[in-house]
Amino acid sequence: MTDPLSLTFSALADPTRRAILARLAQGQASVGELAAPYDMSLAAVSKHIKVLENAGLISREKDAQYRYCKLQAGPLQDIDGWVGAYRDLWRDNLDQLDAYLADMQRSDDTNKQ
Amino acid sequence: MTDPLSLTFSALADPTRRAILARLAQGQASVGELAAPYDMSLAAVSKHIKVLENAGLISREKDAQYRYCKLQAGPLQDIDGWVGAYRDLWRDNLDQLDAYLADMQRSDDTNKQ
DNA sequence: TTAGTTTTTAACTTATTGGTTGAATACAGT
DNA sequence: ACTGTATTCAACCAATAAGTTAAAAACTAA
Numbered sequence: 473m474t475d476p477l478s479l480t481f482s483a484l485a486d487p488t489r490r491a492i493l494a495r496l497a498q499g500q501a502s503v504g505e506l507a508a509p510y511d512m513s514l515a516a517v518s519k520h521i522k523v524l525e526n527a528g529l530i531s532r533e534k535d536a537q538y539r540y541c542k543l544q545a546g547p548l549q550d551i552d553g554w555v556g557a558y559r560d561l562w563r564d565n566l567d568q569l570d571a572y573l574a575d576m577q578r579s580d581d582t583n584k585q
Numbered sequence: 586m587t588d589p590l591s592l593t594f595s596a597l598a599d600p601t602r603r604a605i606l607a608r609l610a611q612g613q614a615s616v617g618e619l620a621a622p623y624d625m626s627l628a629a630v631s632k633h634i635k636v637l638e639n640a641g642l643i644s645r646e647k648d649a650q651y652r653y654c655k656l657q658a659g660p661l662q663d664i665d666g667w668v669g670a671y672r673d674l675w676r677d678n679l680d681q682l683d684a685y686l687a688d689m690q691r692s693d694d695t696n697k698q
Numbered sequence: 699t700t701a702g703t704t705t706t707t708a709a710c711t712t713a714t715t716g717g718t719t720g721a722a723t724a725c726a727g728t
Numbered sequence: 729a730c731t732g733t734a735t736t737c738a739a740c741c742a743a744t745a746a747g748t749t750a751a752a753a754a755c756t757a758a
Contacts, residue, residue, distance in 0.1 A: 478598050485594035486746090490667075497671065503705060516747055518706060523745095537704040537755045545675040552668050554603075555661055558610065562658040599716085616735060629717055631736060636715095650725045650734040 476528070477554060480547040483527035488512075489520050496530060496543040503539055589641070590667060593660040596640035601625075602633050609643060609656040616652055 483489055492506055507517035521541060524530045529548070530541045596602055605619050620630035634654060637643045642661070643654045 475600055477603070478600055481594050481598035485591050485598055487588055487591055490590070493671075497674065504703090512746090513748065514705075515707085515749080519746075522706090534754090539705065543674065545671065548668055548671045549675060551664070552672060555665050555668065558606075558658065558661045559665060561610065561656065562662055601716095617733090625716090626718065627735070628719085628737085632716075635736090647724095652735070 476547070477550060479527045480529065480551060483523050483529055483547075484551070486520070486523075488517075489524055492517075492520060492524065492541075493529060493543060496541055500533075500540045500542045503541070506541060589660070590663060592640045593642065593664060596636050596642055596660075597664070599633070599636075601630075602637055605630075605633060605637065605654075606642060606656060609654055613646075613653045613655045616654070619654060 484493075488510060491509075495501060495506060495509075503518055503521060504514070506521065507514050510517060521530065524541075525532060527547055529544055531544050533540045533542065597606075601623060604622075608614060608619060608622075616631060616634060617627070619634065620627050623630060634643065637654075638645060640660055642657055644657050646653045646655065
C-alpha cells in the first residue's frame, strides 16, 4: 500500500478528509479553521490533515502560529487519469482502455504484497 | 466510513484489487483465474474479491463450481463524478466546482465520524 | 519573562485490514 | 458413492487506522 495511487485512494476514503478538501477548494485555511465544523478533537483533525499532506493532496505554509493548508491538484489528476481508463467502459469504447492498461503494466504495482 | 463513496475509495486503495479490476476490464473471470497471478493464498484473493463486490465494483454469477466476476461501472462513475468537481481546479474555472460542492452538501457525509 | 494561542506529539485504546492455515461447502465426473 | 476441483468460512495474527487525553512545542503579545 505504499504506491502513490494507493496512498491517494486511501486518503480519499474518509468523508472528513473529503470534506476538508472541499473546504480547501474554496481557498486556503488554517488547521483550526478546518477543524471548526467537526465534533472531534483538534489532534484528530491534525492527523487527517497529515494524511492528506502525505498523499500530496495538500501543501502547507507557516505564518506565525498558523499553518495554512492549500489544495494540490496533482494526485487528483492521477485519480482522474486512472478512472479515465475505465471511462470508456460506460461509453462502449474499449480502445483507450487497452492502451492505458498496457501502459499501467509498468507504473502500477500489480503483484506486490 | 459506511457511505458508498468511502467504500469505493477504500476498495480501490489496494494495488491487488486495482489489478483485479484491470483484469476484469478485459472480460469476466473466475476466482481461480483472478488469483493465478498472485503470490498469495486463494482465500486472500477471495477476500479481495468480496471487498470489491461489497463496494459494487463487481458482480458475480455462478456456473457450476465457478463464480464468474464481472466489472460494474457504477461506482467508477461515482468516483469520476466526484473527481470531476475538482477537474476545474487544474483548468482555471471554478463555476462547476461550486455547483458540485453545493450539491454535495446533502449527499456526502461531511460531518459523520 | 510570562501568559495566551495554535498546532503537533506521545501514549494509549479499540476496531479494521490483509494475510495465514485448515476445515467446510458446492459441484462434476466417473 | 467416491474423488477431484473451486471457492468460501472460521479462527487466528500482526500491522494500521482513527479516535482519545495530556503534554510539548512554536509563536505572539504584553
